[in-house]
């Protein structure tokens with residue numbers, strides 16, 4: 001097996017088979033909660049931009065990831081998908097363009113070991129530091145748990161096993177682009193300032209589950225108390241104050257920026273776009289495999305990265321477009 005993808009830095013995943021079935025598509029979701037945001041066609045939300053405080057110095061955070069310092073950032077208005085790109089939407093892109101994903105070219109992708117059939121799990125290579133991931137031959141966006149698996153019942157779940165390259169190709173096809181990291185974080189914060197999650201500071205306010213993460217003990221026991229062991233429909237749970245769904249948890253989301261932990265004076269604070277070059281692309285939001293004990297990165301300021309040809313069962317994306 002070639003090694004196109006650096007081993008996942010973080011808790012890593014794959015589709016699973018959640019029990020939830022059809023729920024309204026993103027475009028069918030009604031008006032978002034009161035906020036400055038306005039819904040628009042094609043399931044996008046217009047955000048007004050302006051200045052916000054990016055980053056965190058939260059004691060629960062990971063300073064080594066470059067989560068801080070907190071700094072003011074100014075953005076122009078833009079539109080953003082209310083939900084991550086679904087399997088159905090990605091299927092339409094592939095049907096029209098014949099796009100071949102990086103995982104298909106390489107012949108494998110990372111699948112969370114617990115989601116793989118035993119026969120495929122045996123002998124699958126595993127990264128030394130994150131052995132709950134298997135390099136699964138034949139895993140791809142339409143075969144999330146390898147040969148024999150399907151997307152049945154998951155048309156409205158986020159597409160996974162897509163690399164940054166695949167995400168960017170989809171965005172071009174859709175007449176959109178990937179969000180900058182600053183746009184992503186501004187959107188995820190939902191109009192709140194310096195809160196830990198898109199909805200506030202408490203993980204389960206009033207005992208309610210607000211996102212799809214690992215519940216229980218990682219990586220041995222997932223209680224799925226939030227309703228999902230694997231991915232959830234893209235519009236599961238309540239949206240944030242901007243009307244955006246699952247900005248925390250469910251799947252990591254690729255951003256346009258190259259990775260850096262230096263947000264120093266050389267960086268413009270107006271519409272920042274990250275470094276000009278790099279080796280890894282930023283991913284944000286955490287996934288259904290994140291747990292506080294190991295990968296507390298479903299916080300709204302948390303960040304990590306991976307090489308642009310990497311893919312796994314817990315990373316997807318959403319797009320943005322001009323206002």
Ligand SMILES: [Ca+2]
Nearest residue numbers: 212213226228
């Ligand atoms: Ca879950």
